[in-house]
Structure formats: C-alpha cells, structure tokens
Amino acid sequence: MNFAKEVNATVMIPEHRFYGKSVPNDDMSVENLAYLSSTQALADLKNFIEYIKREDLYKNSKVVVFGGSYSGNLAAWARMLYPDLVDAALSSSAPLLAKSDFYEYLEVVGDLFKKYGSSACYEKVAEIFQRYEKLLKSDEGIEQLKKEHKICKGTDMKVLENQHTFFYYILTYFTSMVQNPTQIQHNCNHIITSNSIHDWKWNKQLQFENSHPICFNYDFADMIEDIKEHFYFKPWLYQTCTEFGYMQSTSSNNHPFTNNLPVSFYYKMCTDVFGPEFDQARIEDGVKKTNEKYGGRTPNVDRVVFVNGDMDPWHKLGVLTDLSDEAPARVIPDAGHCSDLWFFDDDDKSEKVAEVREFTMKKLKEWIGM
Structure with missing residues (x-):
C-alpha cells in the first residue's frame, strides 16, 4: 500500500475463480472443477486487466501485479505470459517449483x-512422536493414546489411514507456529514442561455435547466426507492434486516427527475426494507439466522481484538467488511467509524487512519509468 501511495496508483484485487463467490456455473462438482487451474486464473487476470484498460482513466496506466504465496506464483507467471499487459511484478514467498512429495x-x-526453541525441545518432540508411534502398535497403547487425546471411542485407531490422520492434525500444531520465533519458544517451554502436545483446536471433526467438545475424531473417511461437503478446502486440494503437489510428508529422516505421514496419505485424499483417476500417476504428471509450462525455480521472466523469508518452509520451492539483473531475489533473515507484505508502519523495527521493501519499491518504480 505504501508503494501505491507513492506512485498514485489504484489498487484492485480480483477474486480467483472457485474461491469465494466466483464459482463458474455455481458448481463445485468434480466435472466443473476442470475449469479450475492456474492457467485459467491467469487468463481471467488478463481479461480483467484488458477490461479495466478500456476506461479512459486507465488506458495508458502501467500495471504492477503483487502476490504472496500461490498468488506470488501467479504474479510472476502473469508477467511471464503477458509482458505486454503486465509491466512489473512482486512475487512474495512463492513456491514456484511444483513438487509432489514436499518432504x-x-x-x-x-x-x-x-x-x-532449543536442542532439548527438538529432542523432546522426537521423543513424544516416537512414543505415539509405539503406542499405536498395541491395543493397550491405542487405548492409552485415545484417553490422552480424547479420541472418540468410535474412531478405530488400528486403521492405518486413521493413524495418518492423527499425525496430520498433530503436525498442524507445529506448522501453524513456525513463522514466529516467540511462538516457537513459548510452545517449546510448554512441550518440555508438560511432556505433551495439544492439537485439539485444529481438529475439524469435533463431536460436541452442550457446546463443549467431548471427543476428537481422527477417522479418515469422515474427514474425506467433510471435505466433500464443505467447500473451503476443496478448491485448493484440487489444485494440489492436479497441478502443484505440495504434499508435506514425513518421508525424510531429517526431522523429529517420525515417518507416520507418508505422501500416500495425500494421494489417497485426492482419489477419495475427486475419484480414482486422480491417482499418483496423474498427480505426478500434473506436477511435471506445471514445471514444464512455467519453468519451476528458473522461470523465463524479467521485471519481477522475488522475496522469501528464511523462516518460511515454502522458501524451499522458491527463487532464492538472482535470475538476472532484471529478476532479482532477496531472502529476509528471521522472516516468515509473506512478511514483506504484512502490515508495516513507521514504528516497525524490522530493518531487514524494511530494506527489502525499499529495494522492491525502487526496482518497481524503475521498471514503470518513475
């Protein structure tokens, strides 16, 4: 917004098809989701810009696109595909490389x-996850785990997919806080002193009595039905199953979480929600085509600034070094996801973020002739 004020710009925010109210044919069926893709979204943006520039007020205006995360991808790709319409772009925290198993x-x-946090915290997390793994190997252990985590009696934790679902929700506890050092420290203190992890607030499959949660359901089949019925997650899942992957598995040995959330868990989510044809082969083919189309971490593009924070796990799929003088990259130390786009005022003491913002504004002004 500071950039917009400095260059006297009009800010417009178009809505991505299938998100919010912009649902073609008002239909979220699998058949209609065929019209959901980054290619279609970019074509929508092209049409939107052309429509706006028909007005006398904007017909000679420069166009700068901004985006963070997936929309950071779209910002870079819009400049790449439509250089005659898009004059410059900021691509923040953009996972430009599609990858099925994003371990x-x-x-x-x-x-x-x-x-x-600390090495002690890391080791305690590993210890807790190893204990979960051990408990799930016996009937007595399962009963103990169900008691500790208030898992619903009807949830069969002998079923492998239900065990994966448990780890899926538990890991959300960790992934939700990694953008903030203070949160990590606070939760590490809790984990070490209490010897436990609380994931309850993340479980969407709660069962209530008198407005109070009485148990937590980790049934994989129930989770699938919830996704089918509630559309808030369905569009993004579809795009990961057809274009991007981004499946956050535990298949690496270089973390403390054990290997109890395999990439096959996500493949099964795709097939169970969208149909058997959305299998591993189709997912990997979609990932391959996305990288071939857009260029992964080396897109053929100029007049784009790429920004990432080194605390952001998504930076592993982003542009971290300059592609050219006209496609520079900046990595902000101790910064999280889209931190350069967060609310920022004169009292903000983040000099590292401020430096990157200043650099970005300078480049964008240069590219639009100011």
Missing part, C-alpha cells in the same frame, strides 16, 4: 524448533 517442509519446521 522439505517438515525438515525446515524441525530446524526452526531447534534454532528458535
């Missing part, structure tokens, strides 16, 4: 707990 994500999460 690096949890590696970074583990490293951050060691760096901003």
